[in-house]
Every structure is written in C-alpha cells, then in structure tokens.
Amino acid sequence: MIAKKALHGRVPVTIGAMESSSTTSGGGTRREATRQKLYEAAVTLIAEQGFSATTVDEIAERAGVAKGTVYYNFASKSVLFEELLRHGVGLLTASLREAAEKTARDGGSKVDALDAMIRAGLVFIDRYPAFTQLYVAELWRTNRAWQSTLMVVRQQAVAVVEDVLREGVHNGEFSDEIDVPLTASALVGMVLVAALDWQSFQPERSLDDVHAALSRLLQGRVSGR
Amino acid sequence: MIAKKALHGRVPVTIGAMESSSTTSGGGTRREATRQKLYEAAVTLIAEQGFSATTVDEIAERAGVAKGTVYYNFASKSVLFEELLRHGVGLLTASLREAAEKTARDGGSKVDALDAMIRAGLVFIDRYPAFTQLYVAELWRTNRAWQSTLMVVRQQAVAVVEDVLREGVHNGEFSDEIDVPLTASALVGMVLVAALDWQSFQPERSLDDVHAALSRLLQGRVSGR
DNA sequence: GTTTTTGCACTGACCAGTCAGTTCAAAACT
DNA sequence: AGTTTTGAACTGACTGGTCAGTGCAAAAAC
Numbered sequence: 001m002i003a004k005k006a007l008h009g010r011v012p013v014t015i016g017a018m019e020s021s022s023t024t025s026g027g028g029t030r031r032e033a034t035r036q037k038l039y040e041a042a043v044t045l046i047a048e049q050g051f052s053a054t055t056v057d058e059i060a061e062r063a064g065v066a067k068g069t070v071y072y073n074f075a076s077k078s079v080l081f082e083e084l085l086r087h088g089v090g091l092l093t094a095s096l097r098e099a100a101e102k103t104a105r106d107g108g109s110k111v112d113a114l115d116a117m118i119r120a121g122l123v124f125i126d127r128y129p130a131f132t133q134l135y136v137a138e139l140w141r142t143n144r145a146w147q148s149t150l151m152v153v154r155q156q157a158v159a160v161v162e163d164v165l166r167e168g169v170h171n172g173e174f175s176d177e178i179d180v181p182l183t184a185s186a187l188v189g190m191v192l193v194a195a196l197d198w199q200s201f202q203p204e205r206s207l208d209d210v211h212a213a214l215s216r217l218l219q220g221r222v223s224g225r
Numbered sequence: 226m227i228a229k230k231a232l233h234g235r236v237p238v239t240i241g242a243m244e245s246s247s248t249t250s251g252g253g254t255r256r257e258a259t260r261q262k263l264y265e266a267a268v269t270l271i272a273e274q275g276f277s278a279t280t281v282d283e284i285a286e287r288a289g290v291a292k293g294t295v296y297y298n299f300a301s302k303s304v305l306f307e308e309l310l311r312h313g314v315g316l317l318t319a320s321l322r323e324a325a326e327k328t329a330r331d332g333g334s335k336v337d338a339l340d341a342m343i344r345a346g347l348v349f350i351d352r353y354p355a356f357t358q359l360y361v362a363e364l365w366r367t368n369r370a371w372q373s374t375l376m377v378v379r380q381q382a383v384a385v386v387e388d389v390l391r392e393g394v395h396n397g398e399f400s401d402e403i404d405v406p407l408t409a410s411a412l413v414g415m416v417l418v419a420a421l422d423w424q425s426f427q428p429e430r431s432l433d434d435v436h437a438a439l440s441r442l443l444q445g446r447v448s449g450r
Numbered sequence: 451g452t453t454t455t456t457g458c459a460c461t462g463a464c465c466a467g468t469c470a471g472t473t474c475a476a477a478a479c480t
Numbered sequence: 481a482g483t484t485t486t487g488a489a490c491t492g493a494c495t496g497g498t499c500a501g502t503g504c505a506a507a508a509a510c
Contacts, residue, residue: 030509031453049277049366049369050277050366052275056499068503069455073454077500133366137366138362140362140421141272141362142272143273181422186415189418191414192414194410197410213407214407219445280465280466282465292466297489297490297491301467302467
C-alpha cells in the first residue's frame, strides 16, 4: 500500500466566507469553478431523484465535465454530497443571522427579527429550491454516512432562531412559558413546508404574498376578524 | 403471449381492519399477513435509507420471506412502495378527519378543531414515525414514478385542514384575509417538523408536552407575558 | 513544468426481476 | 375413514444489466 496521489483533502478553500464577489485574487480558482459546476449539477439531480438514484456519470455530464474530473476533485460521490450540504447550509445560516442582526441594529423588536428571518428563509428557498428539497429529504434519515454532518449543520441553523426566541423571553417580549427548541422547530417547519408547497404548487405567487400570509400566522392574527 | 398468472391486481382485501387473527374462513388471509409483514419491513428500511438505497433482498430478509414472495405479492419494488404510501396516508387522513368531526359534534370551535387535529397528527407521527419520515422525504421530489400518487394523497390530507379553515372563515371565527391553502400548508409543516424533531432529538418528552407547546403557538399566545 | 482536465476502457460488486420447482392445506374422490 | 388432486403461496439460484470507482496517457490550461 503506497500513498499514491489524491489530494482531495484540503483545497484552496473559499467556502465559509461566501460571496466575496469573485474576480481578482489569484487563488486556485479554476479548481473552484469546476467544483462549483459540480455542486450545481449535483444539487438539482439529487433533489429530483435522490442520492442513490443519481449516478456520477449523470452529474459529470450535466456539469459538462469528464467523469475523471469528478474524482480528481472529490474523493467519492458521498464526499461530494457532504461538501454540498455544508456549503448550502452555510449560506442559509449566514443569511438568517444577518437578517436577525440587521433587525437588531435597526432597533426592531424580536417579533420583527423573527419576521425578518422568515423572509430570509423564503428568499433562500426561492433562490435555492433544489437544495432545500434535498436537505429536507435527507434531514430525518438515519443510518446514512453523512448523518453527523447533517446534524451539526442543522443545529447551526436552528440555533439562530432559538437565540432570538431566548432573547425575546429574556426581555419579556415573549412568554417565559414557551418551549424554545420546540417553538424554533415549529417555526422552521412552518416556513419550510409553506415555501416548498408554494414552489411546487403555486409558483406564480409572489414572495411578498407568501411572506404576508406567514407573517399573519406568526403574529396570531388569524382568529378574530 | 398468454395471460400467465400474476394476480397482483386485486387481492382478497382486508387492509383497513387488521388482525382478523386467522383460522376459520378459507379467505386469503395468508396473503394479507405476508403483505403486512412486507409493508412493515419496507417502511423502516426505506425511512432509514431511502427508496433506491433499499434493496428488495433486504426487505424480504427483514420480513422473513423469500425474495420471490415479494414479487408474488407486488408487481415491482415501486408498486410495493406506492401501495405503502396509499395505505399510510389513508390512515392519517382518516384520523385527521375524525378528530375534526368529533370536535364539531361536541360543539367545539374551529380553533378547537385545529387543535384536535394537531393532536391527531402528533399521535399519528408518534405511532408511525418511520412512515412519516419516508413521506416527508419523498413529498417534494419530482421526476419519480409515484409522483402522482403522492400528490393525490397529499391533497387529501391537506384538504381536511383547509376545510376547517374555510369553515372558520365562513362563520367569522377566522379573519377572511387569511390565505387558506398556504395557512394549511404552514400548519401541517409546523406539526410535521416539530414532531420529527421531537422524535429525533428529544424522544423522552411526552406527547402532551409537545402538544401544549404547539397549541400555544397556534393560538398566538407566544407574545405577551 | 506543474496542475488540472480529458477520454475511455475496464473491473468487480451489486441488484431488480425471473422462473422452474417445492410446500401444504383444503377440496374431491374412493 | 383414507387417498389423491389441485392450485395458491412461496422459494432461491440465476441472469442481464448497471454503476462506483480505477488507471493512465495525452492534451489543455496556467
């Protein structure tokens, strides 16, 4: 057994800090561009068909790349998928956190923060519907290789919501009887399912429209006339 | 081409009312027992691993049956899965509808009906967690053979919620500004995600506990002290 | 001249679906 | 009663195909 080559391990890395726009910087950019193409190809295929039903040949073809290139860039099919998950949830978490922080900066209430996060969630799902689909499909599975990755990454996202709830309880804006983790889950679920149904069954509706409906539900303005 | 055998089409049928025990009557009870075992084996395996990653051999083995028996009872792997879906969502829909009707009979309000349905949903998920997982994982996929089955079956379940909302709007209990389909989706999502997270991450909590938290959210008793 | 990509042939494992044959309990017959 | 027949239910070895991952020489990009 000799070491061979295979340098999948670490790569230039840009991931974490998203959207540094691009251009400039001489970093190993070609590599990164290929990886990006592979992510995009994989995300839609896996969202449609599931992980196991999607072949590496399909991914390569859709990305316009040779099969060998996939394995030059990723150690295996499941590693590609895991990195895709990390990448995507990173974007979501950042977006939620930013929405919460902006509201705080502008002196909004915690309900305003939740509302802003609902909107941020909708915007994310609107922009990356395939990723969202795939994430939901995998989230509650057990016995899969990437289970732990998924858990970590889920907790990061939910934690942002929990933080806002906890702060709201602390400053008296929310009842101290609410169950923070469960309420956070429920809110995430509300947005997730409503948004996916929106995308699947009434894609013609505007984001504002959907946001308004969810906002009303959040603020308990359902009952009463 | 002669007809051959293969009688997958119609079968004695007992489904709904399980456990007619055995003995007596020459009725095809054996068949139904085998199918039930296959459903049970398939539902957990597919929930854990996904449809494509689950092999027919595994299903047969877990059910304690030979592979050929699977094909004697179902035309194909995906037909088995489709019938499983129909079976499961049938149970859910019936349970939701019953909860709503009972509330109406007892002269409860529409909010009470929604609350009863939330509880019914939780009870269902508590009893059939694997089925729920699998259902969520498949619901928003596209390009799959059972797409249409899934849509029909989804609509049946959501329609029960929509009906209650619509009645509530009609009798003035709910604002006529609410968006019925979207609110229904959001409510379903709230329960679904909260329940799955409950099962996955805090299984020690009681159903009443979880129900109370969701109830509070439904009634907008989150804000305020 | 080093890194990355290509193209393509190849392997070995795995898997959906088939089919000839077996089991067995309830009829049918004696 | 006992014996034979029937056929639905079940079995498991087998087949044909698919797919993840490999190997490598040559080209392209930087």
